[in-house]
Amino acid sequence: MTLAVDQVPGLDRADLTRMGAVCAALLLLAALMVADLVTGPAGLPLSQVVDGLREGPSGADRRLATILWYLRMPQTLMAALVGFALGVCGLMMQTILNNPLASPFTLGFSAAAGFGAALVILFGTALPVALWIGVPLAAFLSTLTAAALVYLVAHYRGASHEMLVLAGIAVLFLFQSLQSLLQFMAAPEVLQQIVFWLFGSLLKATWTSVQVLAALLVLTLPLILREVWNLTALRLGDGNAASLGLNVEAMRRRVLVLVALLTAGAVSFTGTIGFVGLIAPHVARALVGEDHRFGLPMAGIMGAVVLVAASVTGKLISPGAVIPVGIITALAGIPMLLGVILMKGRT
Amino acid sequence: MSLLLSEFTVNAGRLRLLDIPSLSLPSTGLVGVIGPNGAGKSTLLKALAGIIPHAGRKTLDCTWPDPTRIAYLPQDFAVSAAMSVAECVLLGRRERLGWRITAHDRAEVGRVLSLLDLTHLAEARMDRLSGGQQQRVLLAQRLLRDPRLMILDEPTSALDLHHQLEVLSRLKALSTDILVIAALHDLTLAGRFADHLVLIEHGMLKAADNPEAVLNGDMLDPVYAIRCEVFRDRARNPVVVAHSPCDPCPKSPIR
Numbered sequence: 237m238t239l240a241v242d243q244v245p246g247l248d249r250a251d252l253t254r255m256g257a258v259c260a261a262l263l264l265l266a267a268l269m270v271a272d273l274v275t276g277p278a279g280l281p282l283s284q285v286v287d288g289l290r291e292g293p294s295g296a297d298r299r300l301a302t303i304l305w306y307l308r309m310p311q312t313l314m315a316a317l318v319g320f321a322l323g324v325c326g327l328m329m330q331t332i333l334n335n336p337l338a339s340p341f342t343l344g345f346s347a348a349a350g351f352g353a354a355l356v357i358l359f360g361t362a363l364p365v366a367l368w369i370g371v372p373l374a375a376f377l378s379t380l381t382a383a384a385l386v387y388l389v390a391h392y393r394g395a396s397h398e399m400l401v402l403a404g405i406a407v408l409f410l411f412q413s414l415q416s417l418l419q420f421m422a423a424p425e426v427l428q429q430i431v432f433w434l435f436g437s438l439l440k441a442t443w444t445s446v447q448v449l450a451a452l453l454v455l456t457l458p459l460i461l462r463e464v465w466n467l468t469a470l471r472l473g474d475g476n477a478a479s480l481g482l483n484v485e486a487m488r489r490r491v492l493v494l495v496a497l498l499t500a501g502a503v504s505f506t507g508t509i510g511f512v513g514l515i516a517p518h519v520a521r522a523l524v525g526e527d528h529r530f531g532l533p534m535a536g537i538m539g540a541v542v543l544v545a546a547s548v549t550g551k552l553i554s555p556g557a558v559i560p561v562g563i564i565t566a567l568a569g570i571p572m573l574l575g576v577i578l579m580k581g582r583t
Numbered sequence: 584m585s586l587l588l589s590e591f592t593v594n595a596g597r598l599r600l601l602d603i604p605s606l607s608l609p610s611t612g613l614v615g616v617i618g619p620n621g622a623g624k625s626t627l628l629k630a631l632a633g634i635i636p637h638a639g640r641k642t643l644d645c646t647w648p649d650p651t652r653i654a655y656l657p658q659d660f661a662v663s664a665a666m667s668v669a670e671c672v673l674l675g676r677r678e679r680l681g682w683r684i685t686a687h688d689r690a691e692v693g694r695v696l697s698l699l700d701l702t703h704l705a706e707a708r709m710d711r712l713s714g715g716q717q718q719r720v721l722l723a724q725r726l727l728r729d730p731r732l733m734i735l736d737e738p739t740s741a742l743d744l745h746h747q748l749e750v751l752s753r754l755k756a757l758s759t760d761i762l763v764i765a766a767l768h769d770l771t772l773a774g775r776f777a778d779h780l781v782l783i784e785h786g787m788l789k790a791a792d793n794p795e796a797v798l799n800g801d802m803l804d805p806v807y808a809i810r811c812e813v814f815r816d817r818a819r820n821p822v823v824v825a826h827s828p829c830d831p832c833p834k835s836p837i838r
Contacts (some may be wrong), residue, residue: 244669244689244692244693244696244705245669245705245706246667246668246669246670246705246706246707247667247669247670247673247684247692248689250667250670251684262769449749461682464682465674465677465680466677468666468670468674469674469677469741471660471664471666472662472664472674473660473661473662473663475657475660476657476660476662476721478657479632479634479655479656479657479725480674480675480677480728481650481653481677481678482677482726484829521665525665525667525670526665526666526670527664527666527670529682529822568607582705
């Protein structure tokens, strides 16, 4: 009976195909990022873009270097980073809340970010900091405040997924009403600024925002990777996971903090880009299954793919005035989500 | 060398769910926990497994096993995740898994799958298995923990007759080296496989003895509100048949 088996069907073969899927997704992302660099109002051909990339930011052709390295590159990288962060956060949220409808925004984080940004856009002139620092900073801090509220409830009333969702919905409505109040108070020109921020746009991306979000990812990824097996175990249900020695509630709270940090970083610079965090985890699960060793990278890459693709599409539709990427992702995300749901129903 | 409980209590708010002043069980073997619904069987098992807090002392061979070597199988086990059986079993080693699945991990998964006769299901998806198949997979998952103490809440509740016997025989074989504590509803099966029975009523210890001493009308009738007959099968194991206490008494109970 003690048969030593080197190959267990259902473990090895699956691992290889999943690795292949992750690599294929990475290639797709790379191709889309190149496409994003090539498209834009200035209409640079691919050969020029390659030259510009080779010459670096201090290249001889100043016009090319400026467009490529200071306008397009930050936007492309920001799209990939924001998409990656929201995809990873989306999968973690769906796992800890055991809910396929969950996304990084389920617990009211987006509404909080919007409130923070609106607050500074409205009263920012009275602040000692510049608007371009003040707005993302306020969005970041107000997202963390929302997370802290949910965390407090989870701490005192237990971190069951029902409790987290309830607390999150309360926080969502709180910040939404506060945000509406600010919009009501704002003058028409300011209101326009607030609404434009809420659309979610990559035009706000700068090298600073890329660096901040990249740093947040570098900080949180090791901590996220430590939870990989715990997250997979949680897919067996709370009771089974707890019986395998996992402190389910403590883990939920740890993941909540990580999601809050990453989501805050992602939305504070670009505004609330919806749907990426909802759709990417579904695509990832459909492609690589429940094993979070592959699911988390795949959700991240798929998030980046969706957002970069949306950015390319936005530029192609209206080359002159770029449509905010938040609008495109929502429009493109709905058919994708429906597609995933329909495919799931068939299997 | 034994499992000892002293002043072992579990409270939910002001309500006392379980109160066991003292209990002594052998350090190996198969122990059946029996009692009517709501008596506190699951509470006892959860408290032993460390899932819910308790007061009092619990020791096994004067210490208590590391959590990684306790295998607890809860009663509500349904899995809706779309992972393969092999992946699911692998999670039994959750604490010891690294980024790569090692040859040792694989060998262990293969071993427990064949032990519970599940090798042919290794690639099947958990969410498409029947309740009984899932229950056996989750039992295999617990065996992957190389347990010193197994705590099983009705491990045969979803199994057909053949698999009930098979699983209990495996557990019985394992229990020569480890202690297996299992809540069981089927008193006949409990009498046949358990070395020791613990009878619980209203959160109190009613009896802890060998099956002979527990499975009789004097013990069972008041606890379960039944009138039972105990027969002997061909191996002289007890067979418990329950009658409603309102039924007319059979004229000559066959004993």
